[in-house]
Amino acid sequence: MTTILPDAALDALLAQDVPYGDLTTDLLGIGDRPARMRFAARGAMVLSGTEEAARLIVKAGGQIDSVAPSGTGLEAGAVFLESHGPAGALHRAWKMAQTLTEYASGIATRARRIVDAAPGVTVACTRKNFPGAKDLSVKAVQAGGAVMHRLGLSETLLVFPEHRAFLAAPPESWLAELRRKAPEKKIVVEVGSIDEAVAVARAGADVIQLEKLSPDAARAVIKATRDLTPPPVVAPAGGVTEANAAAYAAAGCRLLITSAPFFGPPADVQVTLEPA
Incomplete structure (x- = not known):
């Protein structure tokens, strides 16, 4: 480093x-x-x-x-x-x-x-670092063996519920439009329930970001979407810590999104x- x-x-x-x-x-x-x-x-x-x-x-x-x-x-x-x-x-x-x-x-x-609590799983840290300390925070995350989830708003597509509140069209429509405009980008969608996760996955999202859903809920989403080609990446976010990382890994998650290292x-x- x-x-x-x-x-x-x-x-x-x-x-x-x-x-x-x-x-x-x-x-x-x-x-x-x-x-x-x-x-x-x-x-x-x-x-x-x-x-x-x-x-x-x-x-x-x-x-x-x-x-x-x-x-x-x-x-x-x-x-x-x-x-x-x-x-x-x-x-x-x-x-x-x-x-x-x-x-x-x-x-x-x-x-x-x-990282040690969930061997073989990628741990990705959010951009929720202390304002003004991003360079040092990114270096620290990497030193700990994790990666960055997002460095900022300019390079990734992450659709939050706060974005979808302004969209009248069904998910299939705006997902297709995003893919047409940025074909090289993965499309990440944050959801707050199992049903919403499955619906967005079937509409074509590449990564389903589960906001504060349990390991059991993550397992249910993975089971319900494994028939898709390709199946989406199911990534828990919000509340992921060393205490529950192993449980998410056991549920089948291969990507964990967390802000915990910053606090x-x-x-x-x-x-x-x-x-x-």
Whole structure:
């Protein structure tokens, strides 16, 4: 997993945190003292954002001795980043690098738990990330072994009930029109009941997105549509977590759509910054 945040974004993060110098370090007169800094996992986690953390340290004036890549699984106590340089440089980068890694690793860790709960099933995360943090969120999702469901509104066809409220024609009509206008796109339709799912599938939808339907409901939809050629992809969405991912997989679902990795506490990273 390579760095995806451009230098301009990292410069902006440093400017937010250290706009006019580090007053405490400067007034104490310790900025030129040689120092070392290391990051360690306080608990088991999947890393993400370590490349950006290392780059922040370098941009602040430090040097990197070692860094584990995003996607690495760690046990509690494992050191994953070591650096050295002037104390002033390491103090400038310390908190921003730590916080970025903690938030990104929290997302990656939750994504990995869902992936591990349903082996062989694709876990796709929605675009419901914190506004302004999409780049880092996407990287964290991928570090956890999941994929993105949608990066935005511009590249995928997903018909919600809120769209269908404006359509008077039957599903067969507007599905055919969508396919004529965008023949290279899969058409995803979100539904809220078994009957609606079956009707939309028989009308020609490629993917049926089940909004907050149970594993038993998903199994019923799969059973009722398996005679179609090809059968639709039945994808639960809304409320999919590590607690129920295995149940959806057992029901026959091969795609799980979730926002759960974005919501939860950050990972806990211990930083040691001391004289070299």
